[in-house]
Amino acid sequence: MLTQLGSLGAWGWFIAGGLLLVFEVLAPGAFMAWLGLAALAVGAISLYVDWPWQAQFIAFAALCVTAAWLSPRLAMHMEMQTDQPFLNRRAEAFIGRTFTLERPIVNGSGTINIDDTVWRITGVDMAAGSRVKVTRVDGTALRVELVAPGGEHTAAAKPKRY
Numbered sequence: 642m643l644t645q646l647g648s649l650g651a652w653g654w655f656i657a658g659g660l661l662l663v664f665e666v667l668a669p670g671a672f673m674a675w676l677g678l679a680a681l682a683v684g685a686i687s688l689y690v691d692w693p694w695q696a697q698f699i700a701f702a703a704l705c706v707t708a709a710w711l712s713p714r715l716a717m718h719m720e721m722q723t724d725q726p727f728l729n730r731r732a733e734a735f736i737g738r739t740f741t742l743e744r745p746i747v748n749g750s751g752t753i754n755i756d757d758t759v760w761r762i763t764g765v766d767m768a769a770g771s772r773v774k775v776t777r778v779d780g781t782a783l784r785v786e787l788v789a790p791g792g793e794h795t796a797a798a799k800p801k802r803y
Contacts, residue, residue, distance in 0.1 A: 654684030654697070675712055679704035732760070732778040739788055745769045746785075753783070 661677030683701045686692075740753055746767045753762050753773075764773065764785040773785035 651684045651687035654680050654687060654701075658684060672709075675708035676705055679708055732781070732783060735760075735775045735783060736777060737775065739772055739774045740785075742767060742769050742771045742773060745771075750782075753785075 658677045658680030661673045661680055665673035665677060679701055682704055683697055686700065687697060735755060740755065742751070743754060744751055746762065746764055749763055749766065751762050751764075751767075752759050754760075761782040762773070762785050763779060763782045765787070767773065767787060772788040774788050775783045776786050777784045
């Protein structure tokens with residue numbers, strides 16, 4: 642079988658690269674794409690360099706390892722522009738927004754209705770009707786602090802007593 646692959650020359654690498662790219666389309670995960678690109682690169686080099694099949698396999702392996710190492714680093718630097726930046730992180734869209742509690746926070750936990758969803762909230766105990774500001778997201782819970790009557794939230798999430 643290796644002799645048959647060797648007889649194809651550079652075209653064997655192009656065929657293998659094409660098949661790996663087709664596998665990537667059928668089962669996406671961005672892994673087979675890098676292998677396919679490595680095979681295409683070895684095929685392109687093989688058009689100009691007459692080298693033994695052992696060297697071609699070593700070059701293919703080296704390109705695969707390099708591509709596997711580079712791909713997550715390249716993905717981190719690619720920032721995708723979207724019209725819905727919080728699509729899969731809905732809770733983060735509420736940070737900084739102010740709401741009125743319909744139900745009290747008891748023992749540091751409660752719920753709040755935001756749009757069409759009931760969210761779990763955490764914070765100090767507060768009565769229903771209190772104005773709260775979402776300060777951060779803890780897992781699936783929204784962390785809230787009390788908003789002072791002037792509009793700014795208090796650091797300790799408690800009303801100041803004079």
